[in-house]
Amino acid sequence: MTGKLIASVAVSALLSSLAWIILQLNHLLGVLLFISAVIVPPLVFRNYYSKRPLRLAPFLIISLILMLLLMPPPVTGPNVEFGLYFATGCWGRKADTWPLGGGELTYSCNKTVAYSTILVSGVAWKSSGVRLPVLGRYVTLYEPREKADNAYSEAAKRVESEGYLGIVENYVSDSDIMRDALFARDGECVYLAETRILGGGLAVISARGPCRGVKGFALRWHDDYLWNASEPPTFVRYRFNWSSNGSVRVGKLDLSDWPGEWVRNTYKAIEIELKGTGYVKLMEGKSGDCRWSLWTRGGESHYVALKGKEILVLSGKTTEVKNSAEKLSPCGLRNGREVRGTTPEEVLNAVIAELNGSLVLKPAGEPALWSLAGKEFLTSVGEKNVSVNLLVYGIRGQCDYARYLLDASDGETTSICLERRGYFVAVAVKGEAKNVQFVLSSIKQPKRT
Incomplete structure (x- = not known):
């Protein structure tokens, strides 16, 4: 018989939940539902409560307590x-x-x-x-x-x-x-x-x-995170314990006091920063609570490993870093697979080829703005020359910041940011409005949904 008391309380709680929702849309209907939350269950189970009228008291007490507990938290966000x-x-x-x-x-x-x-x-x-x-x-x-x-x-x-x-x-x-x-x-x-x-x-x-x-x-929502950075800022901002093993730098970061999710996010942040500073992932692997990746740029490499709550970084020449990883890292190179990441230069060449399908780009030098890879071109629209800068970045924020610097510097430059092969390419066009419109309209962009 206690089951019917529980069932009636459950019905009351359901009606109270609905009442809190309806109250936000219609005050009168919400109040009526609150009243029904304490009237309807005894009516539904009237045979039970007619024989045990004393059970109405605990039903009412529990129902009213649940009614208060189900109240949505007060609004603390903006209007x-x-x-x-x-x-x-x-x-x-x-x-x-x-x-x-x-x-x-x-x-x-x-x-x-x-x-x-x-x-x-x-x-x-x-x-x-x-x-x-x-x-x-x-x-x-x-x-x-x-x-x-x-x-x-x-x-x-x-x-x-x-x-x-x-x-x-x-x-x-x-x-x-x-x-x-x-x-x-x-x-x-x-x-x-x-x-x-x-x-x-x-x-x-x-x-x-x-x-x-x-x-x-x-373009005001931007920041200079990773702008003109040559190495991941995390290596400096966090308290890595750095030492040397021959020509390889060894960095250890003990995060034993941190929640596990924070530690994993720090490892991910290092990978994002490596990409944003021009490093390309060569290999990665995962085994048990170990995960690691190997990044390279111009013969220099970073090996990053996470085991438990400790992050290990090995920096130096690629071959020496690989050898040191086998000896010094608890993760080693176990279960490694080649990733063959795309380089910024390859992305730049792909975008140039893409634009050459609709425009004739003539090299005009190196762009003044920092990027992982970039070129400046001239293209003819009618009888006028239009300047086109292509700048490759590792993360969206870098591309947005570059666009702000370019577009807000004068009234003639207009840019867009393309996502290509995991990189972000700022395409900045400078010239008369109708010529800029012609160039930008020839570039394929995904439509917003």
């Missing part, structure tokens, strides 16, 4: 107002919002970016959603996608009607951005983006003004 502020840098409507129309929330202001003043505006719509009981996870039930789509399309039409030329779509690499485009006219640019924002909502963002400022605003 849509903050989300639009974060996306625009504006708080309130302080300037013209052209080319945007209206929205549930509208912000606009003047901002100084890349030594130029631009006008930034944004309109937003809040999504409908609920927070799940206990977990507090936010689940979106409705996104105002149609409103945002229409606002973006109408804004793009207004921009084009004023004589602006669409130079490039998918200008910014951001998973929250659903679509974006850059327009230009006589040294002035307009950037439009339809994006998800913090707080659970959709927004359409606009920036217009001098091109260097508009591009700088669009």
Whole structure:
């Protein structure tokens, strides 16, 4: 018979969970469900409770306690107002919002970016959603996608009607951005983006003004991590115990006080940094709690091994590093397999061949900006020469930072970032807007989904 008490409590808990969800959408229905959570179970099991009325007391006590325990955690994240502020840098409507129309929330202001003043505006719509009981996870039930789509399309039409030329779509690499485009006219640019924002909502963002400022605003989310780095920063920032074994440097990092996941993430971070500094993976292996990899660049190599919570690094000439790994590393080269990673130079040559299918590229020297591999070219569009810089990087962040430096430096350079064979290639085109548009439109890019 105790089973029916448990079953009635379970039904009450289920109704309470549903009540907490409905309460966020409709206050009255939520309250009614809370009431039903303590009325419906005794009615369903009325034969049981009619014979044992004293069991109603523990049922009510347990049900009310569970009702409180199932309450979703309080909201601690940002709201849509903050989300639009974060996306625009504006708080309130302080300037013209052209080319945007209206929205549930509208912000606009003047901002100084890349030594130029631009006008930034944004309109937003809040999504409908609920927070799940206990977990507090936010689940979106409705996104105002149609409103945002229409606002973006109408804004793009207004921009084009004023004589602006669409130079490039998918200008910014951001998973929250659903679509974006850059327009230009006589040294002035307009950037439009339809994006998800913090707080659970959709927004359409606009920036217009001098091109260097508009591009700088669009590409503002960047950092200089691994920029112009020749060796992994982790080797310096973390407390490796370095010593020498002949001509091979030996580094040991004891992370016994760290959680296992942090240790594994540190090993992964070293591999990312090796790739970002131009090293190419030659071999890797895994055996039990051992994992290791061998990286090379111009005859120099790094062997990185993780066993338990200790990371071992061997650095030196490739042959000597391999020999030392067999002797000094608890992982050795066990279960090793060749990876044959692509080099930055091979990626550069592949992109050159790809572009030569639609453009005629004439070598013009080495690019001034740092990269793992790069070339500068000239190509003819009509009677005008256009400069094309190809710069290969190991991680997305390096490519984004390079684009910011290039595009925000003057008003004539526009770049995109291509992902090719695990590397990221900045393609920077400098020239008149219509010629830049012609060159960039000839490059295949994956469409956003």
